[in-house]
Amino acid sequence: MTRRIIGVVLAIVLAVVGTAAVLVYVTSLKTTVEEGQKGVTVLVARARIPAGTSGTSIRSGGLTEEVVMPQSSLPDDVMINIGIEFDKLVVTSDVQPRQLLLKGMFGSQTKLSGGIAVPEKLMALSGKFEVEREVGGFVRPGSKIAVFSTCKVIDPAFKKKNETDRMATFVLLPKMEVLAVGAYGEDGQTSAQSADDRAKADAQGRVTLIVTIAASQQDAEKFVHATDLNCKLTLALLTDSSVVQVGGGIDNGTSLQ
Structure with a gap:
């Protein structure tokens, strides 16, 4: 009788421990996935932005809008805002509607004028x-x-x-x-x-x-x-x-x- 009780108690303990382990694993996995899919607010073009448009014009003209995208799917130089360091720079090629704005898209305004290299x-x-x-x-x-x-x-x-x-x-x-x-x-x-x-x-x-x-x-x-x-x-x-x-x-x- 005693052995039977001990066996039942042991089975319950093992079940609890096993369940706890599964919960810890699932929680850990969920946290990892959530971290990888963390939403980041970035800028996309509201409409076509012609090559040669300055950072100042893009910002003041409301040519972009904010969207939330998974962090894991974004390139390293994605723009979350247009800082003052981009005021005198221009996009070196046309930016299409809904296209992500990247820092690498900007260059010296002396290289372009109205979308054509002069x-x-x-x-x-x-x-x-x-x-x-x-x-x-x-x-x-x-x-x-x-x-x-x-x-x-x-x-x-x-x-x-x-x-x-x-x-x-x-x-x-x-x-x-x-x-x-x-x-x-x-x-x-x-x-x-x-x-x-x-x-x-x-x-x-x-x-x-x-x-x-x-x-x-x-x-x-x-x-x-x-x-x-x-x-x-x-x-x-x-x-x-x-x-x-x-x-x-x-x-x-x-x-x-």
């Missing part, structure tokens, strides 16, 4: 070119080009004699860098026309491409002036060994006769 001390400007005046569409971002201009020369005597305008062709800009080809689309990306659109436009003889170049103020003045005078501009692709000389040129009052 060399220091230069400016960006664009022109529209018929595809045959843009080397058949082979001009690409990073290309080095020369810009030729064909303009009307005011010469009443020549026109009276030849019943046509006197035209001159010359090198307007000897060596320029192409920054982009195509228009800035609604998706925030620089893109040219689709293949279908270009095919339709080509059938109607009106394929045009927008080419953006980097220029000094003096070169930009020449480019804009020639464009506003309705001069015809033609681009030529250059290599490292290409030789381009400014000056001279030809016109139908001398060289072509």
Whole structure:
């Protein structure tokens, strides 16, 4: 009888100890999981933030919102706020809606302007070119080009004699860098026309491409002036060994006769 009682008591003790051990294990496991899934408040873009937007503008413009995400799923440089150290920095590429803000997205504002990389001390400007005046569409971002201009020369005597305008062709800009080809689309990306659109436009003889170049103020003045005078501009692709000389040129009052 005594042995039976002792056996029952021992079984109860073992059951209690076992249950306690299981509870401790489960509690420990739950704590570990909870720590790994700890919620952290971080910043995401409320809408598309264009490249070149400063930290100050992002913060004051309400371009972000706070969301809670599991800590274990977040990168180390995720942003929980935009500190004053980011005020003079800009995002170096477009930030898409609902995208996490990361510290690595920011850089010096001198590298970007309006979402396009512009060399220091230069400016960006664009022109529209018929595809045959843009080397058949082979001009690409990073290309080095020369810009030729064909303009009307005011010469009443020549026109009276030849019943046509006197035209001159010359090198307007000897060596320029192409920054982009195509228009800035609604998706925030620089893109040219689709293949279908270009095919339709080509059938109607009106394929045009927008080419953006980097220029000094003096070169930009020449480019804009020639464009506003309705001069015809033609681009030529250059290599490292290409030789381009400014000056001279030809016109139908001398060289072509």
